[in-house]
Amino acid sequence: MLVEDLGFLGGLGTDPNSMIPLILLATAGYLALARVPAAAAQPATVPAATAGWRARVRAAIAPRRLATANISSVAAVGAIGVIILGAAPMAAAQASPVADTILAQAIDGASTPLNGPAPAFNLTDQHGHDVTLASLRGKVVLLTFLDPVCTSDCPLEAQEFRQAGQQLGTASRRVELVAIVANPVDYQLGYTQAFDRQERLDGVPNWLFLTGSPAVLAQIWRGYGIAAQIEAAGSTIGHTENAYVIDPHGQLRQEMNFDPGPGTTATQSSCAAELTDAARRLLSQS
Amino acid sequence: MTQAAPPAASLNTSLDTTAGTWAAVVMGGSAAQDNAFWQLFIRPARSTRWRLVTPPGTADNGGLVLVGGSGSALVTGFRPSQDLTFTPLIQTGNGGQAWSSLDPLDAALASTPDALAVNPAGGQLLALLTGGTVQASAPALPPGTRWPARRPWPPRQPASAAD
Numbered sequence: 001m002l003v004e005d006l007g008f009l010g011g012l013g014t015d016p017n018s019m020i021p022l023i024l025l026a027t028a029g030y031l032a033l034a035r036v037p038a039a040a041a042q043p044a045t046v047p048a049a050t051a052g053w054r055a056r057v058r059a060a061i062a063p064r065r066l067a068t069a070n071i072s073s074v075a076a077v078g079a080i081g082v083i084i085l086g087a088a089p090m091a092a093a094q095a096s097p098v099a100d101t102i103l104a105q106a107i108d109g110a111s112t113p114l115n116g117p118a119p120a121f122n123l124t125d126q127h128g129h130d131v132t133l134a135s136l137r138g139k140v141v142l143l144t145f146l147d148p149v150c151t152s153d154c155p156l157e158a159q160e161f162r163q164a165g166q167q168l169g170t171a172s173r174r175v176e177l178v179a180i181v182a183n184p185v186d187y188q189l190g191y192t193q194a195f196d197r198q199e200r201l202d203g204v205p206n207w208l209f210l211t212g213s214p215a216v217l218a219q220i221w222r223g224y225g226i227a228a229q230i231e232a233a234g235s236t237i238g239h240t241e242n243a244y245v246i247d248p249h250g251q252l253r254q255e256m257n258f259d260p261g262p263g264t265t266a267t268q269s270s271c272a273a274e275l276t277d278a279a280r281r282l283l284s285q286s
Numbered sequence: 287m288t289q290a291a292p293p294a295a296s297l298n299t300s301l302d303t304t305a306g307t308w309a310a311v312v313m314g315g316s317a318a319q320d321n322a323f324w325q326l327f328i329r330p331a332r333s334t335r336w337r338l339v340t341p342p343g344t345a346d347n348g349g350l351v352l353v354g355g356s357g358s359a360l361v362t363g364f365r366p367s368q369d370l371t372f373t374p375l376i377q378t379g380n381g382g383q384a385w386s387s388l389d390p391l392d393a394a395l396a397s398t399p400d401a402l403a404v405n406p407a408g409g410q411l412l413a414l415l416t417g418g419t420v421q422a423s424a425p426a427l428p429p430g431t432r433w434p435a436r437r438p439w440p441p442r443q444p445a446s447a448a449d
Contacts, residue, residue, distance in 0.1 A: 149390075151345045151368035185343025186374055190389035194372045197392065233340030234323045234347075 027075055101274040111256040111274065118143075118244070118252045119223030123180065123210035126192045126202075131210055133250060140175045140279045140286075141246035144258060145182040145226050146209070147237045148195035154182075157241065157258055158199045163272035165204055168279060172206055174248075175279045180220060181211040182228040182239040243271070245278040248286050254278050298324070298349070299399040305358035305381050306330040310350045310399075324350045326362065328382050339382025344374045351395050353402040353411070361388065361411065363395045363402050375411070391421060 118141075122132045133141070142164060146154040161177045168175055181187045192209040196202040201209070211217070221228050228239040245254035256278075258271055299310040307329045314322035324346045327336040340346065341362050348367030354360050358381035364374045373391035378384060394416045395401045401414040405422065413421045 149344045149364075149370060149374045151347070151366075151370040155369040183343055185341075185376070185385070186387050186390075188387055188389065191374070191387070194390045194392055198371050230342045233338060233342060234325055234345065236345040237343055 029079070101270060101277055107259060107270070109257055111254050111278070114244075114252040114255055116252055118246045118250055119220065121180070121210070121212075121220050121223075123212045123216070123220075124189065126189065126196050126209045128189060131208055133246075136176050136178070136246075137250055138174075138248050140248060140282045141178055142175060142243065142275050142279060143178045143180070143224075143246060144241075144243040145221070145224070145228070145239060146179040146195070147183040147186075147228075147239060148181060148191040148209075149183060149186045150236055152236070153241060153259065155199055157243075157271070158195070158201060160258070160271040160275065161207070162199070162201060162204060164275040164279070165206060167272060167276040171280065171283055174283055176206050176208060177204065178208045178210065181209070181217060182221070182226060183237045184214040184217065184228065184230065185237070187211050187214060187217060243275065245275070245282065247282045253282060299352050301352055301354040301360075303354045303358070303360075304331065304356065306333065308352055308354060308360060309336070310352055312349070321347075323347055326350055326352070326382065330381060337382070339378075341376045341378070341382075341385045343385075343387075344376070345370075348394075349397060351399065351401045353404055355404065358382075361402060361404070363391070363413070365397060366394045373413070389423065391415075391423065393417075393421065 118133060120133050122130065125131045142161065144157060144161065146158060148154075158179065161179065165172045165175070165177050181192060183191075189211065192211050193202075196207070196209055201207045212220075218228075220226075224242070224244065226240045226242065228237055231238045241258045243256045243258040244252055245256075247253050256271070256274060296312040297309060298312050299308075301308040305328075309327045309329075311325050311327065312322050313325055324340070325338060326340045328339050329336045340350075341364075344364045345367065346364050348365035348370075351363040351365060352360060357379075359377070359379050360382070361375060361377045364376075366373060371394060373393065373395045375388040375390055376385045377388055378386075388411075391413050393413075396414040396416050396418070398414065403412045403414075404410070405412055410422045413423065415421055
């Protein structure tokens with residue numbers, strides 16, 4: 001029960017990768033901190049006249065002490081090795097400015113391949129123009145759902161989209177970067193426009209931040225499996241952080257978990273690299 | 287064994303209107319940045335009970351700024367926090383039972399309870415921003431809403447020795 005239900009030491013049943021190092025660390029820590037039992041550490045008091053006994057007892061105990069010390073040392077070195085093996089790649093990733101899809105997948109898991117028609121929508125862009133999914137045929141559509149008054153993840157996700165557009169270079173002319181509002185309260189045009197100015201997206205030619213009435217938005221959220229709900233008073237909206245890749249024929253081809261992850265240069269642009277790769281693959285097929 | 291005293295909630299703003307009394311309260315326990323959150327309460331006229339009516343949909347870690355109108359009307363500004371840099375605005379016409387968003391301000395409201403006011407002549411909102419400038423906007427306030435004249439901001443009194 002400790003292991004399976006309570007995740008004791010990481011939970012061997014579900015995560016051997018974390019449990020084994022934790023067991024090693026716990027063992028090493030115990031051996032390092034535990035004192036050698038008094039009886040073994042110190043021989044019984046003997047009269048001064050029997051000094052020969054002392055020498056014999058010491059001689060008998062010494063190998064045991066050495067063995068205990070060796071086990072402690074080996075376990076401690078092993079534990080340090082485990083820490084270095086785990087920490088070194090993370091430290092390297094923190095310092096690296098290079099975006100990599102492997103980083104994005106390490107944070108969010110591999111994307112899910114899909115093959116079916118993308119749910120249609122008819123919404124209003126940040127300039128007040130009507131936009132339908134059908135009107136975007138012929139282009140790859142990178143789609144996500146953002147809360148314009150979000151204080152944390154959505155601004156980061158918007159930047160991933162902006163970077164994806166930059167990484168695509170001239171190919172971005174054949175790609176549309178699309179976000180749909182994921183807030184049933186602050187969904188008005190003024191909010192999409194304010195968000196675009198905040199995120200410097202107002203100058204990105206292929207960026208669309210779409211909105212509609214709460215009823216229309218809710219229908220689209222359902223179609224794409226997005227949950228957007230009002231949390232407790234004073235909280236931001238809770239919503240699914242997914243991105244979708246739609247091919248030029250309007251077919252859903254990929255679903256990505258889109259949590260931006262920890263805030264390093266590499267991880268913050270790695271979702272962008274994943275989006276870019278997906279768009280390039282589809283463009284090369286069309 | 288001594289028990290730690292419960293953290294005290296801090297009243298930031300209270301407004302008396304004909305509909306009752308509004309109170310914005312700062313909550314949250316530690317001094318960590320963005321760890322405070324704000325709640326809005328109303329005690330309707332002739333009632334002894336406070337009701338939680340914090341507007342939904344927006345994180346309010348940066349603070350709430352209130353301006354009251356006639357009857358049960360109230361406009362609330364959410365001071366931005368974390369990565370949000372503009373100021374969402376929301377209004378109620380029925381004592382906080384239902385809220386609807388107004389166009390946001392494109393800048394951060396000043397951190398003062400009087401940072402929002404309504405021009406009684408034109409009905410526009412006047413907002414004091416963090417840079418010290420005042421921005422007038424024309425949000426779609428409820429038709430027929432009468433907004434009370436606000437006293438001019440008093441000149442700041444020099445702090446006394448007892449302060």
